[in-house]
Protein backbone atom coordinates (compact mmCIF):
# COMPACT_ATOMS: atom_id res chain seq x y z
CA UNK A 501 0.00 0.00 0.00
CA UNK A 502 1.31 3.43 -0.91
CA UNK A 503 0.32 6.94 0.04
CA UNK A 504 -0.60 8.55 -3.27
CA UNK A 505 -1.90 11.92 -4.38
CA UNK A 506 -3.77 12.68 -7.60
CA UNK A 507 -3.60 16.21 -9.05
CA UNK A 508 -6.52 16.89 -11.39
CA UNK A 509 -9.95 15.37 -10.81
CA UNK A 510 -11.33 15.48 -14.35
CA UNK A 511 -12.64 12.57 -16.39
CA UNK A 512 -9.38 10.64 -16.17
CA UNK A 513 -8.07 11.89 -12.81
CA UNK A 514 -11.07 11.05 -10.61
CA UNK A 515 -11.25 7.62 -12.24
CA UNK A 516 -7.60 6.93 -11.49
CA UNK A 517 -8.14 8.13 -7.90
CA UNK A 518 -11.10 5.74 -7.52
CA UNK A 519 -9.12 2.80 -8.96
CA UNK A 520 -6.06 3.54 -6.81
CA UNK A 521 -8.24 3.77 -3.68
CA UNK A 522 -10.16 0.60 -4.54
CA UNK A 523 -6.89 -1.28 -4.95
CA UNK A 524 -5.83 -0.50 -1.38
CA UNK A 525 -3.72 2.64 -1.73
CA UNK A 526 -4.39 5.66 0.47
CA UNK A 527 -5.33 8.45 -1.92
CA UNK A 528 -5.53 12.17 -1.36
CA UNK A 529 -6.74 14.26 -4.29
CA UNK A 530 -6.17 17.88 -5.22
CA UNK A 531 -7.84 20.05 -7.84
CA UNK A 532 -7.93 23.80 -8.41
CA UNK A 533 -11.72 23.43 -8.68
CA UNK A 534 -13.09 23.37 -5.08
CA UNK A 535 -16.43 21.94 -6.25
CA UNK A 536 -14.69 18.76 -7.42
CA UNK A 537 -12.81 18.55 -4.13
CA UNK A 538 -16.07 18.84 -2.18
CA UNK A 539 -17.79 16.31 -4.44
CA UNK A 540 -15.12 13.72 -3.66
CA UNK A 541 -15.32 14.40 0.07
CA UNK A 542 -19.10 14.30 0.40
CA UNK A 543 -19.27 11.42 -2.14
CA UNK A 544 -21.66 13.41 -4.37
CA UNK A 545 -19.47 13.12 -7.46
CA UNK A 546 -21.41 11.51 -10.30
CA UNK A 547 -18.97 10.07 -12.79
CA UNK A 548 -19.68 9.45 -16.46
CA UNK A 549 -17.29 6.52 -16.21
CA UNK A 550 -18.78 3.10 -15.52
CA UNK A 551 -17.60 1.61 -12.23
CA UNK A 552 -16.32 4.81 -10.61
CA UNK A 553 -19.32 5.62 -8.38
CA UNK A 554 -19.35 2.12 -6.88
CA UNK A 555 -15.63 2.23 -6.19
CA UNK A 556 -15.78 5.63 -4.52
CA UNK A 557 -18.86 4.71 -2.47
CA UNK A 558 -16.98 1.75 -1.02
CA UNK A 559 -14.02 3.82 0.22
CA UNK A 560 -13.78 5.44 3.64
CA UNK A 561 -12.17 8.89 4.06
CA UNK A 562 -8.91 7.25 5.15
CA UNK A 563 -8.69 5.61 1.72
CA UNK A 564 -9.93 8.44 -0.51
CA UNK A 565 -10.29 12.12 0.26
CA UNK A 566 -9.63 15.42 -1.43
CA UNK A 567 -8.22 18.76 -0.39
CA UNK A 568 -7.78 22.26 -1.77
CA UNK A 569 -4.42 22.38 0.02
CA UNK A 570 -1.62 21.25 -2.30
CA UNK A 571 0.96 21.29 0.52
CA UNK A 572 -1.20 18.95 2.57
CA UNK A 573 -1.72 16.60 -0.41
CA UNK A 574 2.01 16.38 -1.03
CA UNK A 575 2.90 16.08 2.66
CA UNK A 576 0.51 13.16 3.07
CA UNK A 577 1.67 11.21 0.03
CA UNK A 578 4.89 9.72 -1.33
CA UNK A 579 3.92 9.78 -5.00
CA UNK A 580 1.78 12.14 -7.08
CA UNK A 581 -0.03 11.46 -10.33
CA UNK A 582 -0.69 14.59 -12.43
CA UNK A 583 -3.69 14.45 -14.80
CA UNK A 584 -4.45 18.01 -15.81
CA UNK A 585 -5.43 19.29 -19.28
CA UNK A 586 -2.89 19.71 -22.08
CA UNK A 587 -5.02 21.65 -24.58
CA UNK A 588 -4.00 21.95 -28.21
CA UNK A 589 -2.47 25.30 -29.03
CA UNK A 590 -2.63 27.44 -32.18
CA UNK A 591 0.33 25.64 -33.72
CA UNK A 592 -1.14 22.18 -33.20
CA UNK A 593 1.10 21.31 -30.24
CA UNK A 594 -0.03 20.68 -26.65
CA UNK A 595 0.17 23.53 -24.18
CA UNK A 596 1.98 22.64 -20.95
CA UNK A 597 0.60 25.60 -19.01
CA UNK A 598 -1.59 23.52 -16.65
CA UNK A 599 1.09 20.85 -16.26
CA UNK A 600 3.77 23.39 -15.37
CA UNK A 601 1.41 25.21 -12.96
CA UNK A 602 0.79 21.88 -11.23
CA UNK A 603 4.53 21.10 -11.21
CA UNK A 604 5.38 24.44 -9.61
CA UNK A 605 2.73 23.86 -6.93
CA UNK A 606 3.94 20.31 -6.33
CA UNK A 607 7.61 21.33 -6.33
CA UNK A 608 6.96 24.11 -3.79
CA UNK A 609 5.17 21.62 -1.55
CA UNK A 610 7.97 19.03 -1.89
CA UNK A 611 10.42 21.71 -0.76
CA UNK A 612 8.47 21.83 2.52
CA UNK A 613 8.81 18.12 3.32
CA UNK A 614 11.81 16.02 4.24
CA UNK A 615 11.05 12.64 2.68
CA UNK A 616 11.55 11.64 -1.00
CA UNK A 617 8.71 12.23 -3.42
CA UNK A 618 7.87 10.75 -6.84
CA UNK A 619 5.95 12.63 -9.51
CA UNK A 620 4.25 10.75 -12.34
CA UNK A 621 2.72 12.65 -15.25
CA UNK A 622 -0.25 10.99 -16.95
CA UNK A 623 -1.40 13.85 -19.23
CA UNK A 624 -0.62 13.58 -22.95
CA UNK A 625 2.36 15.78 -23.86
CA UNK A 626 4.51 16.41 -26.90
CA UNK A 627 7.63 14.18 -26.92
CA UNK A 628 10.51 16.03 -25.35
CA UNK A 629 8.32 17.95 -22.87
CA UNK A 630 9.53 16.12 -19.77
CA UNK A 631 13.23 16.75 -20.40
CA UNK A 632 12.84 20.23 -21.82
CA UNK A 633 10.34 21.75 -19.37
CA UNK A 634 8.75 19.49 -16.77
CA UNK A 635 11.78 18.06 -15.00
CA UNK A 636 13.60 21.44 -14.84
CA UNK A 637 10.49 23.11 -13.35
CA UNK A 638 10.07 20.34 -10.77
CA UNK A 639 13.76 20.47 -9.84
CA UNK A 640 13.76 24.23 -9.53
CA UNK A 641 10.53 24.45 -7.51
CA UNK A 642 11.46 21.59 -5.15
CA UNK A 643 15.11 22.53 -4.77
CA UNK A 644 15.98 18.85 -5.38
CA UNK A 645 17.64 16.96 -8.23
CA UNK A 646 16.20 13.86 -9.90
CA UNK A 647 17.45 10.83 -7.96
CA UNK A 648 18.16 12.96 -4.89
CA UNK A 649 14.84 12.98 -3.05
CA UNK A 650 12.88 13.60 -6.25
CA UNK A 651 11.68 11.03 -8.80
CA UNK A 652 9.90 11.70 -12.06
CA UNK A 653 8.15 9.42 -14.55
CA UNK A 654 6.07 9.96 -17.63
CA UNK A 655 3.29 7.44 -17.21
CA UNK A 656 0.53 7.85 -19.84
CA UNK A 657 -2.77 6.02 -19.75
CA UNK A 658 -4.02 3.98 -22.69
CA UNK A 659 -7.69 4.49 -22.06
CA UNK A 660 -10.90 5.24 -23.89
CA UNK A 661 -13.63 7.39 -22.40
CA UNK A 662 -16.48 5.18 -21.22
CA UNK A 663 -13.99 2.44 -20.34
CA UNK A 664 -11.45 4.31 -18.23
CA UNK A 665 -11.76 1.99 -15.21
CA UNK A 666 -10.99 -0.98 -17.44
CA UNK A 667 -8.08 0.95 -18.94
CA UNK A 668 -6.50 1.43 -15.51
CA UNK A 669 -7.35 -1.93 -13.95
CA UNK A 670 -7.03 -4.18 -17.00
CA UNK A 671 -4.61 -2.35 -19.28
CA UNK A 672 -2.93 -3.89 -22.31
CA UNK A 673 0.31 -2.86 -20.65
CA UNK A 674 1.58 -0.22 -18.24
CA UNK A 675 4.06 2.22 -19.70
CA UNK A 676 6.57 3.99 -17.50
CA UNK A 677 9.04 6.51 -18.86
CA UNK A 678 11.62 7.02 -16.13
CA UNK A 679 14.55 9.33 -15.48
CA UNK A 680 16.21 6.81 -13.15
CA UNK A 681 15.36 3.25 -12.02
CA UNK A 682 14.21 4.01 -8.45
CA UNK A 683 11.42 6.29 -9.68
CA UNK A 684 10.27 3.71 -12.23
CA UNK A 685 10.33 0.98 -9.56
CA UNK A 686 8.14 3.02 -7.24
CA UNK A 687 5.52 3.90 -9.86
CA UNK A 688 5.52 0.31 -11.17
CA UNK A 689 4.78 -1.00 -7.66
CA UNK A 690 1.79 1.34 -7.35
CA UNK A 691 0.39 0.11 -10.69
CA UNK A 692 1.03 -3.54 -9.87
CA UNK A 693 -1.31 -3.26 -6.90
CA UNK A 694 -3.99 -1.61 -9.06
CA UNK A 695 -3.95 -3.84 -12.14
CA UNK A 696 -6.22 -6.87 -12.05
CA UNK A 697 -4.81 -8.65 -15.07
CA UNK A 698 -1.37 -9.87 -16.03
CA UNK A 699 -0.42 -6.60 -17.74
CA UNK A 700 3.27 -6.24 -18.53
CA UNK A 701 5.04 -3.21 -17.14
CA UNK A 702 7.13 -1.64 -19.89
CA UNK A 703 9.86 0.70 -18.71
CA UNK A 704 11.88 3.05 -20.87
CA UNK A 705 13.20 6.60 -20.99
CA UNK A 706 10.70 9.44 -20.50
CA UNK A 707 11.04 10.65 -24.09
CA UNK A 708 10.52 7.13 -25.42
CA UNK A 709 7.31 6.82 -23.38
CA UNK A 710 6.14 10.20 -24.67
CA UNK A 711 6.66 9.00 -28.24
CA UNK A 712 5.06 5.63 -27.53
CA UNK A 713 1.91 7.25 -26.15
CA UNK A 714 1.29 9.52 -29.11
CA UNK A 715 2.39 6.81 -31.56
CA UNK A 716 -0.20 4.46 -30.08
CA UNK A 717 -3.04 6.87 -30.77
CA UNK A 718 -1.83 7.86 -34.21
CA UNK A 719 -1.36 4.23 -35.25
CA UNK A 720 -4.95 3.58 -34.19
CA UNK A 721 -6.21 6.46 -36.37
CA UNK A 722 -4.26 5.03 -39.29
CA UNK A 723 -6.04 1.69 -38.91
CA UNK A 724 -9.45 3.34 -38.63
CA UNK A 725 -8.76 5.46 -41.72
CA UNK A 726 -7.64 2.36 -43.64
CA UNK A 727 -10.78 0.44 -42.68
CA UNK A 728 -12.89 3.45 -43.67
CA UNK A 729 -11.19 3.54 -47.07
CA UNK A 730 -12.17 -0.11 -47.50
CA UNK A 731 -15.70 0.75 -46.45
CA UNK A 732 -16.01 3.31 -49.23
CA UNK A 733 -14.62 0.81 -51.76
CA UNK A 734 -17.04 -1.91 -50.68
CA UNK A 735 -19.90 0.55 -50.53
CA UNK A 736 -19.36 1.30 -54.22
CA UNK A 737 -18.41 -2.19 -55.44
CA UNK A 738 -21.36 -4.58 -55.88
CA UNK A 739 -21.34 -7.83 -53.93
CA UNK A 740 -18.60 -6.72 -51.48
CA UNK A 741 -19.03 -6.70 -47.70
CA UNK A 742 -16.46 -4.62 -45.84
CA UNK A 743 -16.79 -6.67 -42.64
CA UNK A 744 -15.87 -9.90 -44.42
CA UNK A 745 -12.76 -8.19 -45.78
CA UNK A 746 -11.59 -6.52 -42.54
CA UNK A 747 -12.51 -9.75 -40.74
CA UNK A 748 -10.22 -11.76 -43.02
CA UNK A 749 -7.42 -9.20 -42.81
CA UNK A 750 -7.69 -9.27 -39.03
CA UNK A 751 -6.34 -12.83 -38.98
CA UNK A 752 -3.05 -11.39 -40.17
CA UNK A 753 -2.99 -7.82 -38.86
CA UNK A 754 -5.31 -7.86 -35.81
CA UNK A 755 -8.86 -6.68 -35.42
CA UNK A 756 -8.60 -3.78 -32.98
CA UNK A 757 -9.45 -0.34 -34.34
CA UNK A 758 -10.19 -1.97 -37.65
CA UNK A 759 -13.84 -1.52 -38.52
CA UNK A 760 -14.99 0.55 -41.43
CA UNK A 761 -17.70 2.94 -40.27
CA UNK A 762 -17.70 6.64 -39.39
CA UNK A 763 -14.77 9.05 -39.27
CA UNK A 764 -12.96 9.05 -35.94
CA UNK A 765 -13.34 11.96 -33.50
CA UNK A 766 -13.11 12.68 -29.79
CA UNK A 767 -10.74 14.65 -27.60
CA UNK A 768 -7.57 12.60 -28.32
CA UNK A 769 -7.16 10.99 -31.74
CA UNK A 770 -7.61 14.00 -34.07
CA UNK A 771 -5.37 16.29 -32.06
CA UNK A 772 -2.69 13.68 -31.35
CA UNK A 773 -2.33 13.00 -35.05
CA UNK A 774 -1.84 16.69 -35.84
CA UNK A 775 0.47 17.32 -32.91
CA UNK A 776 2.78 14.48 -33.92
CA UNK A 777 2.84 15.77 -37.51
CA UNK A 778 3.75 19.25 -36.30
CA UNK A 779 6.56 17.90 -34.13
CA UNK A 780 7.96 15.57 -36.78
CA UNK A 781 7.96 18.45 -39.28
CA UNK A 782 9.68 20.78 -36.82
CA UNK A 783 12.38 18.12 -36.37
CA UNK A 784 12.79 17.70 -40.13
CA UNK A 785 11.29 14.20 -40.21
CA UNK A 786 8.59 12.79 -42.49
CA UNK A 787 4.99 13.49 -41.57
CA UNK A 788 3.16 12.70 -44.83
CA UNK A 789 1.52 9.59 -43.37
CA UNK A 790 0.11 11.50 -40.39
CA UNK A 791 -1.22 14.29 -42.61
CA UNK A 792 -2.69 11.74 -45.01
CA UNK A 793 -4.56 9.98 -42.20
CA UNK A 794 -5.99 13.31 -41.09
CA UNK A 795 -7.02 14.21 -44.66
CA UNK A 796 -8.43 10.75 -45.22
CA UNK A 797 -10.60 11.07 -42.11
CA UNK A 798 -12.03 14.37 -43.37
CA UNK A 799 -12.57 12.92 -46.85
CA UNK A 800 -14.41 9.96 -45.35
CA UNK A 801 -16.69 12.35 -43.46
CA UNK A 802 -17.54 14.08 -46.73
CA UNK A 803 -18.14 10.67 -48.36
CA UNK A 804 -20.63 9.53 -45.71
CA UNK A 805 -22.34 12.92 -45.90
CA UNK A 806 -22.67 12.71 -49.72
CA UNK A 807 -24.25 9.29 -49.38
CA UNK A 808 -26.86 10.62 -47.00
CA UNK A 809 -27.54 13.63 -49.22
CA UNK A 810 -28.10 11.28 -52.16
CA UNK A 811 -30.50 9.15 -50.14
CA UNK A 812 -32.57 12.16 -49.04
CA UNK A 813 -33.97 15.36 -50.49
CA UNK A 814 -34.40 18.86 -49.06
CA UNK A 815 -37.32 18.93 -46.64
CA UNK A 816 -36.81 15.30 -45.56
CA UNK A 817 -36.26 14.53 -41.92
CA UNK A 818 -32.99 12.73 -41.24
CA UNK A 819 -32.65 11.07 -37.84
CA UNK A 820 -29.30 10.47 -36.19
CA UNK A 821 -29.06 7.73 -33.59
CA UNK A 822 -25.87 8.29 -31.60
CA UNK A 823 -24.41 11.78 -31.14
CA UNK A 824 -21.39 11.26 -28.90
CA UNK A 825 -18.03 10.50 -30.51
CA UNK A 826 -18.21 6.94 -29.17
CA UNK A 827 -20.50 4.77 -27.04
CA UNK A 828 -20.48 4.99 -23.26
CA UNK A 829 -19.69 8.68 -22.95
CA UNK A 830 -21.54 11.99 -23.23
CA UNK A 831 -18.50 13.62 -24.86
CA UNK A 832 -19.27 15.18 -28.27
CA UNK A 833 -15.90 16.85 -28.86
CA UNK A 834 -15.00 16.38 -32.55
CA UNK A 835 -17.97 14.01 -32.86
CA UNK A 836 -18.73 13.30 -36.51
CA UNK A 837 -22.44 12.82 -35.72
CA UNK A 838 -22.69 16.41 -34.51
CA UNK A 839 -20.87 17.64 -37.61
CA UNK A 840 -23.19 15.55 -39.77
CA UNK A 841 -26.24 17.04 -38.08
CA UNK A 842 -24.91 20.53 -38.81
CA UNK A 843 -24.16 19.79 -42.46
CA UNK A 844 -27.51 18.07 -43.08
CA UNK A 845 -29.39 20.98 -41.50
CA UNK A 846 -27.42 23.39 -43.71
CA UNK A 847 -28.54 21.37 -46.75
CA UNK A 848 -32.22 21.80 -45.91
CA UNK A 849 -32.83 18.54 -44.07
CA UNK A 850 -34.72 18.58 -40.80
CA UNK A 851 -32.58 16.70 -38.34
CA UNK A 852 -33.70 14.85 -35.24
CA UNK A 853 -31.14 13.28 -32.93
CA UNK A 854 -30.97 10.91 -30.01
CA UNK A 855 -28.16 9.59 -27.86
CA UNK A 856 -28.23 7.49 -24.68
CA UNK A 857 -25.92 9.91 -22.82
CA UNK A 858 -25.10 13.02 -24.87
CA UNK A 859 -28.44 14.85 -25.24
CA UNK A 860 -27.60 17.76 -22.92
CA UNK A 861 -24.13 18.24 -24.43
CA UNK A 862 -25.55 18.23 -27.98
CA UNK A 863 -28.29 20.72 -27.07
CA UNK A 864 -25.63 23.10 -25.76
CA UNK A 865 -23.83 23.02 -29.11
CA UNK A 866 -26.59 22.63 -31.73
CA UNK A 867 -29.43 24.35 -29.78
CA UNK A 868 -32.58 24.54 -31.92
CA UNK A 869 -30.91 23.82 -35.28
CA UNK A 870 -32.06 20.22 -34.82
CA UNK A 871 -34.88 18.49 -32.93
CA UNK A 872 -34.22 16.14 -30.03
CA UNK A 873 -35.91 12.79 -29.53
CA UNK A 874 -36.45 11.02 -26.24
CA UNK A 875 -35.71 7.59 -27.67
CA UNK A 876 -34.28 5.83 -30.70
CA UNK A 877 -37.82 4.69 -31.52
CA UNK A 878 -38.94 8.33 -31.73
CA UNK A 879 -36.15 8.99 -34.23
CA UNK A 880 -37.24 5.96 -36.28
CA UNK A 881 -40.88 7.05 -36.24
CA UNK A 882 -40.30 10.68 -37.15
CA UNK A 883 -37.53 10.40 -39.77
CA UNK A 884 -37.65 9.70 -43.49
CA UNK A 885 -34.17 8.24 -43.06
CA UNK A 886 -32.62 7.16 -39.78
CA UNK A 887 -28.83 6.95 -39.58
CA UNK A 888 -27.30 4.59 -37.03
CA UNK A 889 -24.18 6.59 -36.26
CA UNK A 890 -22.85 4.92 -33.10
CA UNK A 891 -22.72 1.23 -32.15
CA UNK A 892 -24.00 1.62 -28.60
CA UNK A 893 -25.08 -1.41 -26.56
CA UNK A 894 -28.49 0.25 -26.02
CA UNK A 895 -29.33 -0.49 -29.66
CA UNK A 896 -30.01 -4.15 -28.88
CA UNK A 897 -33.12 -3.09 -26.92
CA UNK A 898 -34.51 -0.78 -29.63
CA UNK A 899 -37.82 -1.66 -31.26
CA UNK A 900 -36.72 -1.31 -34.88
CA UNK A 901 -40.21 -1.94 -36.20
CA UNK A 902 -40.82 1.74 -35.34
CA UNK A 903 -39.10 2.54 -38.65
CA UNK A 904 -42.13 1.14 -40.53
CA UNK A 905 -41.39 1.36 -44.24
CA UNK A 906 -38.83 4.14 -43.84
CA UNK A 907 -35.13 3.72 -44.55
CA UNK A 908 -32.54 2.85 -41.90
CA UNK A 909 -28.89 3.48 -42.85
CA UNK A 910 -26.57 1.51 -40.58
CA UNK A 911 -23.05 2.97 -40.63
CA UNK A 912 -21.73 0.31 -38.23
CA UNK A 913 -23.76 -2.74 -39.32
CA UNK A 914 -24.81 -2.95 -35.69
CA UNK A 915 -28.60 -3.23 -35.96
CA UNK A 916 -29.27 -6.75 -34.62
CA UNK A 917 -29.46 -9.30 -37.43
CA UNK A 918 -33.05 -10.32 -36.69
CA UNK A 919 -34.16 -6.68 -36.83
CA UNK A 920 -32.22 -6.08 -40.06
CA UNK A 921 -34.18 -8.86 -41.72
CA UNK A 922 -37.49 -7.39 -40.58
CA UNK A 923 -36.74 -3.82 -41.65
CA UNK A 924 -38.44 -3.01 -44.95
CA UNK A 925 -35.68 -0.65 -46.07
CA UNK A 926 -32.29 -1.31 -44.55
CA UNK A 927 -29.00 -0.09 -46.00
CA UNK A 928 -25.71 -1.22 -44.48
CA UNK A 929 -22.95 1.23 -45.32
CA UNK A 930 -20.01 -0.79 -46.63
CA UNK A 931 -22.12 -3.46 -48.31
CA UNK A 932 -22.19 -3.04 -52.07
CA UNK A 933 -25.50 -3.63 -53.80
CA UNK A 934 -26.26 -7.07 -55.25
CA UNK A 935 -25.56 -7.05 -58.97
CA UNK A 936 -24.02 -9.01 -61.80
CA UNK A 937 -20.60 -7.48 -61.37
CA UNK A 938 -19.20 -7.81 -64.90
CA UNK A 939 -22.06 -5.98 -66.64
CA UNK A 940 -22.25 -3.49 -63.75
CA UNK A 941 -18.59 -2.53 -64.21
CA UNK A 942 -19.03 -2.22 -67.95
CA UNK A 943 -22.02 0.05 -67.50
CA UNK A 944 -20.73 2.13 -64.60
CA UNK A 945 -17.02 2.42 -65.49
CA UNK A 946 -16.87 1.44 -69.11
CA UNK A 947 -13.49 2.04 -70.63
CA UNK A 948 -12.05 3.44 -67.40
CA UNK A 949 -12.01 -0.01 -65.82
CA UNK A 950 -10.82 -1.71 -68.97
CA UNK A 951 -7.74 0.50 -69.28
CA UNK A 952 -6.88 -0.16 -65.64
CA UNK A 953 -6.70 -3.84 -66.54
CA UNK A 954 -4.79 -3.34 -69.75
Ligand SMILES: NC(=O)c1ccc[n+]([C@@H]2O[C@H](COP(=O)([O-])OP(=O)(O)OC[C@H]3O[C@@H](n4cnc5c(N)ncnc54)[C@H](O)[C@@H]3O)[C@@H](O)[C@H]2O)c1
Pocket residue numbers: 507508509510511512513530531532533536583584585586598601602622623624625657658659660661767768
Ligand atom coordinates in the same frame (compact mmCIF):
# COMPACT_ATOMS: atom_id res chain seq x y z
N1 LIG B 1 -10.05 12.10 -22.04
C1 LIG B 1 -9.37 11.06 -22.54
O1 LIG B 1 -9.89 10.16 -23.18
C2 LIG B 1 -7.90 10.97 -22.29
C3 LIG B 1 -7.22 9.78 -22.58
C4 LIG B 1 -5.86 9.70 -22.34
C5 LIG B 1 -5.20 10.82 -21.88
N2 LIG B 1 -5.88 11.97 -21.62
C6 LIG B 1 -5.13 13.11 -21.16
O2 LIG B 1 -5.36 13.28 -19.76
C7 LIG B 1 -5.30 14.67 -19.44
C8 LIG B 1 -6.51 15.07 -18.66
O3 LIG B 1 -7.68 14.74 -19.40
P1 LIG B 1 -9.15 14.83 -18.75
O4 LIG B 1 -10.07 14.40 -19.85
O5 LIG B 1 -9.22 14.15 -17.44
O6 LIG B 1 -9.24 16.42 -18.51
P2 LIG B 1 -10.39 17.24 -17.76
O7 LIG B 1 -10.45 18.55 -18.42
O8 LIG B 1 -11.64 16.40 -17.66
O9 LIG B 1 -9.85 17.41 -16.25
C9 LIG B 1 -8.70 18.10 -15.90
C10 LIG B 1 -8.78 18.52 -14.43
O10 LIG B 1 -7.54 19.13 -14.07
C11 LIG B 1 -7.82 20.18 -13.15
N3 LIG B 1 -6.68 21.11 -13.08
C12 LIG B 1 -6.30 22.05 -13.95
N4 LIG B 1 -5.16 22.65 -13.52
C13 LIG B 1 -4.82 22.06 -12.36
C14 LIG B 1 -3.73 22.22 -11.45
N5 LIG B 1 -2.79 23.11 -11.66
N6 LIG B 1 -3.70 21.44 -10.36
C15 LIG B 1 -4.66 20.52 -10.13
N7 LIG B 1 -5.72 20.33 -10.95
C16 LIG B 1 -5.79 21.07 -12.07
C17 LIG B 1 -9.08 20.80 -13.72
O11 LIG B 1 -9.76 21.58 -12.74
C18 LIG B 1 -9.86 19.54 -14.13
O12 LIG B 1 -10.66 19.07 -13.06
C19 LIG B 1 -5.09 15.41 -20.77
O13 LIG B 1 -3.74 15.63 -21.01
C20 LIG B 1 -5.58 14.41 -21.78
O14 LIG B 1 -4.97 14.61 -23.04
C21 LIG B 1 -7.21 12.06 -21.79
